[in-house]
Amino acid sequence: MYPEYMRESLKKVEQTRQKRLELAKSGKEVYPPMNAKEREEVLYKFHPDYREGARRVVKVGPNKGETLTTEVADLLESHSRIKPEQFDLTKPDYETDLLIIGGGGAGCAAALTAIEEGVKVILITKLRLGDANSMMSQGGMQAAVNPNDSPAIHYLDAIGGGHFDNKPELVKALVMDAPEVVKWLENLGVMWDRLPDGSLQTIHGGGTSRRRMLSCRDYTGAAIMRTLMDEVRNHPDKIKVIEFNPAIELIMDDKGQCAGAVIYNLETEEYSIIKAKATIIATGGYGRLHIRGFDTTNHYGATADGIVIAYRAGANLLYMDSVQYHPTGAVYPEQIAGFLVTEKIRGAGGQPINKDGELFVFPREPRDVESAAIIRECIERKKGIVTPSGRVGVWLDSPLIEMLNGEGFIKKQFPAMYRQFYRYNIDITKEPMLVFPSLHYQNGGIEINEKCETKIPGLYVAGEASGGVHGRNRLMGNSVLDYNVFGRRAGRYAAEYAKKVKLGKLTLEHVKKYEEELKEAGIQSNRIAPILLPNYTPVEVRKRQLTAHYEGTLR
Amino acid sequence: MEAKREMITIYIMGKAYKVPADATIMGAMEYAGYQLKRGVGCREGFCGACATVYRLPGDYKLYTGLACSTLVRDGMYLAQIPFVPADKPIYDIEKLEPTVITFQKIYPEVFRCVACNTCTKACPQELEVMDYIQAVIRGDIAKAADLSFDCICCGLCAIRCPAEIVQYNVGLLARRLYGKYLNPKDKQLDRRIEDIKQGRFSKAIEELMKMNREDLRKRYYERDIESQVGD
Numbered sequence: 097m098y099p100e101y102m103r104e105s106l107k108k109v110e111q112t113r114q115k116r117l118e119l120a121k122s123g124k125e126v127y128p129p130m131n132a133k134e135r136e137e138v139l140y141k142f143h144p145d146y147r148e149g150a151r152r153v154v155k156v157g158p159n160k161g162e163t164l165t166t167e168v169a170d171l172l173e174s175h176s177r178i179k180p181e182q183f184d185l186t187k188p189d190y191e192t193d194l195l196i197i198g199g200g201g202a203g204c205a206a207a208l209t210a211i212e213e214g215v216k217v218i219l220i221t222k223l224r225l226g227d228a229n230s231m232m233s234q235g236g237m238q239a240a241v242n243p244n245d246s247p248a249i250h251y252l253d254a255i256g257g258g259h260f261d262n263k264p265e266l267v268k269a270l271v272m273d274a275p276e277v278v279k280w281l282e283n284l285g286v287m288w289d290r291l292p293d294g295s296l297q298t299i300h301g302g303g304t305s306r307r308r309m310l311s312c313r314d315y316t317g318a319a320i321m322r323t324l325m326d327e328v329r330n331h332p333d334k335i336k337v338i339e340f341n342p343a344i345e346l347i348m349d350d351k352g353q354c355a356g357a358v359i360y361n362l363e364t365e366e367y368s369i370i371k372a373k374a375t376i377i378a379t380g381g382y383g384r385l386h387i388r389g390f391d392t393t394n395h396y397g398a399t400a401d402g403i404v405i406a407y408r409a410g411a412n413l414l415y416m417d418s419v420q421y422h423p424t425g426a427v428y429p430e431q432i433a434g435f436l437v438t439e440k441i442r443g444a445g446g447q448p449i450n451k452d453g454e455l456f457v458f459p460r461e462p463r464d465v466e467s468a469a470i471i472r473e474c475i476e477r478k479k480g481i482v483t484p485s486g487r488v489g490v491w492l493d494s495p496l497i498e499m500l501n502g503e504g505f506i507k508k509q510f511p512a513m514y515r516q517f518y519r520y521n522i523d524i525t526k527e528p529m530l531v532f533p534s535l536h537y538q539n540g541g542i543e544i545n546e547k548c549e550t551k552i553p554g555l556y557v558a559g560e561a562s563g564g565v566h567g568r569n570r571l572m573g574n575s576v577l578d579y580n581v582f583g584r585r586a587g588r589y590a591a592e593y594a595k596k597v598k599l600g601k602l603t604l605e606h607v608k609k610y611e612e613e614l615k616e617a618g619i620q621s622n623r624i625a626p627i628l629l630p631n632y633t634p635v636e637v638r639k640r641q642l643t644a645h646y647e648g649t650l651r
Numbered sequence: 652m653e654a655k656r657e658m659i660t661i662y663i664m665g666k667a668y669k670v671p672a673d674a675t676i677m678g679a680m681e682y683a684g685y686q687l688k689r690g691v692g693c694r695e696g697f698c699g700a701c702a703t704v705y706r707l708p709g710d711y712k713l714y715t716g717l718a719c720s721t722l723v724r725d726g727m728y729l730a731q732i733p734f735v736p737a738d739k740p741i742y743d744i745e746k747l748e749p750t751v752i753t754f755q756k757i758y759p760e761v762f763r764c765v766a767c768n769t770c771t772k773a774c775p776q777e778l779e780v781m782d783y784i785q786a787v788i789r790g791d792i793a794k795a796a797d798l799s800f801d802c803i804c805c806g807l808c809a810i811r812c813p814a815e816i817v818q819y820n821v822g823l824l825a826r827r828l829y830g831k832y833l834n835p836k837d838k839q840l841d842r843r844i845e846d847i848k849q850g851r852f853s854k855a856i857e858e859l860m861k862m863n864r865e866d867l868r869k870r871y872y873e874r875d876i877e878s879q880v881g882d
Contacts, residue, residue: 123878132872223692224700232693241843244877248855255859256871264860272856275843285744285827287796287834294835305876315801318697319826322804326823329739340688362688395693431675431722435695445879511801515776516696519720629688637684651686 097521098428098530105481108453109491109528116455117499120445129458135465142468142475144388144421144533151417155617156610157407164416167385171400172407173614174625177344177647178358178367180604185347188356188371188602192218192336193594194587195356195372197343197402200228201317201576202378202559204324205583206590211334213591218370219328219335220359222342222379222397222628226325229380229395229560230579233317234512235440236309237580238573239274241296245306247271254574257303257462258539258567261415265546266565270574273581278310281580284323287312289509299443301572302423303462309573314438314512317576341368342401342628345607346375346409346555349600354409354554356602362628371602373594374554376586377402378579381538381560384630387419390535391434401626402561406542408610411550414563415540420570423448423466425534427489429520434534438513439463439572441492441529445500449491449528450479456490464569467533474532481530489532494524537575539566548586554597558586624648662728676703676718676729689733694719699805699819702775705729715773715807735806737817742824749832751790758821761787763814770808770818776801780808780818787825795822796829 098106120126130138140146145165154162154169164172194210196203199221207217221227240250250271255262278296282288289297289311298307312319328335343357347369356372379402383394392398407413424437442448442459448466450456450473457469470490474480480488494513498506506525507514517524541563548556559579566574614621624647631649633641644651657672661679670679677691692700701718708726718731740757747753754761761784770780783798799822808818846852859867 120879125876126879129876132868223688227692227698227700232695232697241837241840243839246855247847247852248859249874251856251859252867252871252874255867256874260864260867260871268856268860272847272852275840275847279840279844282834282836282840283831285830287800287826287830290835290837294837295839296837300877300879305874307877313800315697318803319800322823323827323830326739326827327744330741330743332741393695395698396687396691430673431678431720432695512697515801516720629686631686632681633684633686634682637682641684 098527099484102481105451106527108451109449109493112453113493113496116447117496120496120500125458126447127455127458130461130465138468138472139464142471143464144390145417145419147388150388155619156613158410158412159416165387165419167387168382168400168416170623171385171404171625173619173621174404174623175614175621176408176607176611177360177624178607180607183358183367183369183604185369185602185604189368190218190370192216192370192372193374194590195220195370195375196378197357197375198228198378198380199225199337199339200378200380200559201230201321201324201579202583202586203376204328205580206376206378206558206587207328207335208324209584209587210591211331213588213595215591215594217335218338218372220338220341220343220370222340222362222401224339225328225337226321227395227397228321229398230317231321232393232395232436233576234314234436234438235443236301236311236316236573237576238301238304238308238571239278239310239577240271240306240308241275241278242298242306242308245308247274249306250274250308253304254571255567257571258569261567263564266544269546269585270565270577270581274577277577277580281320281323284327286320286323289313299440300460301443302439302460302466303571304460309440309443311440314440314510320576342626343405344626345604346405347371347602347604348409348606349602351600352553353597353599354552355599373597373599374556374590376556376558376590377406377542377561378559378583378586379561383535386630387535390421391425392535393422393425393434393436394535396629399627399629400538401628402557403542404625406550406555406557409552409555409606411552411555412543413540414543415568416563418539418568419535420463420537420539421467421533422536423463423470423533424492424531426529427487427532428483428530430483430485431520432516433487435516436534436536437492437529437531438510441494441497441510441513444497444509446497447493448531449493451481452479462569462571470533483530487532489530491528492531493528495526495528498525537570539568539570546585547589548582549589554593556586556590558582659723659725661723664730665728670723672723674723676716676721676723677701679723680718690718690731696720697803699803700733702732702805702807703729704732715775717775717805732806732810735809737806737809737820739820744827744831747828749792749828751787753828754787754821757824760814760816761821764788764816765814767813769811769813773807773811775805775807776803778802783822783825784816784818787821792825792829793833795825799825
C-alpha cells in the first residue's frame with residue numbers, strides 16, 4: 097500500500113489516464129520519440145556512465161590504457177585467489193573434451209549443442225544449475241517472425257540501439273539465427289505465448305520498429321531455462337554437471353592454448369583441476385558489483401568471474417565502459433528496491449508518468465535513453481516521487497495496460513509482476529508502480545567473433561560475458577536471444593575444435609605473469625578476484641568477526 | 652537511520668537474532684551475519700533457491716515461503732530448505748507421447764495422490780498444485796501445463812506431499828509435452844526459417860553491414876515504426 101502522502105500524485109495519474117488511453121488507442125504516437133541529437137544530449141547529461149568517476153584507465157592487461165567502468169578496472173587490477181606453484185597440473189582431477197563454465201542459458205544451450213557433435217562435456221557452475229540471470233528474464237525474446245518484419249529490420253533496430261558500435265557479423269548471426277532458435281526451443285517444449293490460431297504473440301519492446309517480442313507470460317527466462325536444464329539432466333552420460341564449483345583461473349598449455357580451469361568447491365573449500373581440450377566461458381554479467389552504488393536486478397552470482405579469468409589469460413575486452421541500467425527497477429516498497437519491472441509492461445502499453453500525472457518520454461526508447469530520461473525527470477526537473485526511505489522514482493502506469501488490452505490481461509500476461517507487488521498490498525491492475533533505473537546488464541564483455549572464438553585458441557565465450565553483439569546498449573529481448581544463438585554456436589564450434597586439437601604441457605604461468613604486471617604497474621591493492629559472491633554482512637557484524645579471515649568478500 | 656529501525660527477534664534454526672522488522676527473511680539472515688551460499692539465488696522470486704519453513708509463536712501451523720520475498724515477524728522460527736532430494740527420471744522427449752500413459756511410466760507415484768491439497772497450501776506462488784496433479788491423472792495435459800506455468804521449482808510441495816510426489820518435475824514434464832506436441836503451431840515460422848536458409852534476406856543484411864556509420868544512422872532514424880496496437 098502506498099503511503100498517504102503519495103495519494104495526491106496518484107490522483108493526478110488517474111486524472112490524465114483517460115486522455116492518454118484515447119491517444120494510445122488511436123494508434124498515433126503517444127509521445128514523440130527522440131531524434132539523434134536529443135538522445136545524445138540526455139545520455140551525456142544524465143546517464144550514470146557519464147558521471148564523474150564512472151570510468152577510469154586500466155593499468156594492466158590486454159586493454160591496458162583503455163578507459164573502462166571504474167568498478168571493472170578495480171576488479172581487473174586484483175590478485176588471484178591462488179598461488180600457481182601449489183598446483184600439480186600433471187595430475188588433473190577431471191579430463192574432458194569440453195569444459196563449460198557457467199550453468200545458465202548460454203552454458204546449457206552450449207552443452208546440448210556440443211553433445212550433438214559427439215563430445216564429452218563437463219559443465220561447472222558456481223551455484224546450482226540454472227542459477228543465472230537467464231532464469232530471471234521476464235519480458236521476452238526478439239525474433240523477426242512476422243511477415244511485415246525481417247532479419248534486416250531486426251538488424252537495424254539492434255545496431256541503432258547499440259549506437260552503431262555493435263560488431264556487424266555478430267548482429268547478423270543474432271538476427272539470422274533467431275527464428276531457428278524459436279523453433280529449437282519449441283521442439284524442446286517451451287510454451288510460447290500464442291494467439292488463439294496458434295500464431296506467435298508478438299509485441300513491441302524499447303527500440304523495436306516492429307512487434308517482435310515473443311514471450312512466455314512474464315516468466316520467459318524461467319520457462320526457457322527450466323526446459324534447457326531438464327534437457328541437460330536428460331544426458332548424464334554425456335554432460336557431467338558439477339555445482340557449487342566456480343572456476344577461479346583458466347589453465348593454459350605451453351602452446352598458448354586454453355586447456356581447462358582450476359575450480360573451487362564453495363562448500364569444502366577444495367581446489368580441483370579440470371583438463372579440457374576446449375573451454376567455453378558462459379559466466380554472465382556483473383550486476384552484483386553494484387556499479388555506482390546502484391541496486392541491481394541481477395542474480396546473486398553475477399560478479400563477472402569469467403571476465404577476470406579470461407583477461408588474466410590474455411583475452412581482449414570490448415565496450416567494458418558501458419553499463420546498462422534498466423529503466424524500470426522497483427523503488428517502493430523498500431524490500432523490493434532494485435527488482436526488475438519488466439519492459440514488457442511498456443511493450444504492452446504501460447507509460448512512465450511524473451508526479452504531476454504527465455507522460456514525459458516516449459515509453460519505448462532504447463534502454464539507456466529511457467533510463468537517462470527518467471533520471472532527468474527526477475533529478476533535474478524534480479518531478480519524481482520521493483519514498484519514505486528517501487529514494488526517488490516515477491510512476492509506471494500499469495492500469496492503462498488493462499484498459500488498453502481488456503480486463504484480466506495483467507493477471508494472464510504478468511503473473512510475476514502482479515505477485516511481486518500484491519505481496520505488499522499493491523494491486524498493479526488498479527495502481528501504478530514506482531520505478532527508477534536499476535543496474536541490469538553488462539553491455540560489453542570478452543571480444544568474440546561469430547564462432548564465439550576469442551583471440552586465445554580453445555577459449556570460447558557466449559552470452560552476457562561476451563562483448564560486441566549489443567554495441568554499447570542492448571535492446572530488450574536480445575539477451576535471451578543472444579544466449580541461445582551464441583550458446584548454440586559456442587557449443588558447436590568448440591566441439592569441432594576439441595575434436596582436432598592436441599594439448600601441450602599445462603601451465604598457470606599467465607597467472608604469475610599477471611601478478612608481476614600488477615607489481616610493475618605499482619598497484620598496491622589487496623583486492624582478490626573473482627569475488628564469487630557479494631558480501632551483505634553489516635559493517636558492525638564484520639567488526640566483531642575477529643577470528644575471521646576474508647579472502648575478498650568471502651570468509 | 653539504522654538506529655531508528657524497529658527491531659524484532661527471530662530464531663534462525665533455533666538461535667535468536669535481533670533483526671529489522673521490515674526485513675525479508677533473506678535480508679534478516681544477512682543482517683544477522685550469515686554469508687549465504689545455499690538457500691539464495693535470484694533474490695526476486697524466480698529461481699526457487701530459498702524455500703523456507705517457519706512457525707509463529709502460539710500457532711501450531713507450519714508455514715512455507717520464499718526467504719527472498721517473505722517478511723520476518725516477531726518470534727518467527729525458521730529453517731531453510733536449500734535442496735530437495737528428488738529423483739530426476741531420464742527421458743527422451745522425442746519419443747514420448749503427450750498422454751497420461753507417459754506419466755504412468757515416468758511418474759507412477761502421481762496416481763497415489765490422495766487429494767489432500769497440502770501441496771497447494773505449501774506453494775509460495777499460490778498455484779493450484781493439487782489441481783494440476785489431478786489434471787495429469789485425468790490426462791488433461793493442457794490444463795496441467797497452464798496451472799503449473801508459474802512454478803519456480805522450490806520443492807516445498809514435494810517435501811509436504813504424503814504421497815511422495817515430486818509435483819514440480821511432473822508439472823515441468825507436462826509443460827514440455829504441451830509446448831512440443833499439443834500447442835497449436837505458427838504456420839509462418841517454418842516459412843521464415845526456410846527463407847533465411849534460401850538466402851532471401853542475405854542481400855539486405857549484407858547491404859546494411861557494408862554501410863558507413865553516417866548512412867546507417869540516417870537509415871535508422873528514418874525507419875518507420877509499427878504502431879503499438881498493430882493491425
